[in-house]
Amino acid sequence: MRIRFPKHYTVLIARTGRSPITLSIHPLPIALGLTALVASPVVWIGSLLHNNNQLSERNEELTDTASQVLSELDSLDAEINSLKQRAGMDKDSQDSPTRVQAEIPPRGGPATTVDAETMLGAANRRLPSLEALLKGEVRPALEETLSAEAQREAAFPSGKPIAATASISSEFGLRPNPFGGRRYEMHEGLDFKGPIGQAIYATASGRIEKAQSGNGYGNHVIIDHGYGYETLYAHLSKMHVESGDFVTRGDLIGELGNTGRSSGPHLHYGIYRQGQPVNPRYYLKLEDSER
Ligand SMILES: [Zn+2]
Structure with missing residues (x-):
């Protein structure tokens, strides 16, 4: 059965002692308007969900990057400790490779992940102290060790007293x-x-x-x-x-x-x-x- 929309409705509003108000109503624009009103939240929610997906993907990428930064920082920490040993400095337990990880507060059960912001914050706090340690302590001690080694090497009688051609x-x-x-x-x-x-x-x-x-x-x-x-x-x-x-x-x-x-x-x-x-x-x- 085919629904037929009447072309328009005419509404008469009678008023006592005065002439009536005539309203002419077209049903199609009203139907379209109502549809738009109902549909717009649906479109809005859909777009919100799409944005949310994009955000969570971005967040996952950030968390991966943060994990990588922390892991590289730990490697750097281990490298500095090995340099300290080479320079004859005492290995400081304060500067153990687990220090960055230890800064992250414990949260929840075994599968709980740490968010990127917390990890990057920990990395950010750790970097200046690593740099200060390298410049202030490790490098001078290492230079001293290397210079002592170079002096010892220079004093080792490994040279030739005469041209190599001499038999x-x-x-x-x-x-x-x-x-x-x-x-x-x-x-x-x-x-x-x-x-x-x-x-x-x-x-x-x-x-x-x-x-x-x-x-x-x-x-x-x-x-x-x-x-x-x-x-x-x-x-x-x-x-x-x-x-x-x-x-x-x-x-x-x-x-x-x-x-x-x-x-x-x-x-x-x-x-x-x-x-x-x-x-x-x-x-x-x-x-x-x-x-
Ligand atoms: Zn001789």
């Missing part, structure tokens, strides 16, 4: 007497062959303990490197340092020669650790091909 003519250890006879002698160093005048270098930093002539070593230089190490450079033709001078690795200290108890021009190089001769090969890391 070794006698090894460390027992050897037959180079001046003949049947007896063996203990050779407390390495001998390098070379022409008279070839440059001889300090193998590490230190103070010249002796630069003198005499005894079997002829003109010889002894360097005290500290840390229990001394090096000896013997049979020199010339010495370019004096007792009390400070040298660093690679400084020219003299020239190869044939002075003292020597069977030909060569450098006798010795390393002493706590006063005991040790094999310089272990310190020079010479390749066999250089023999």
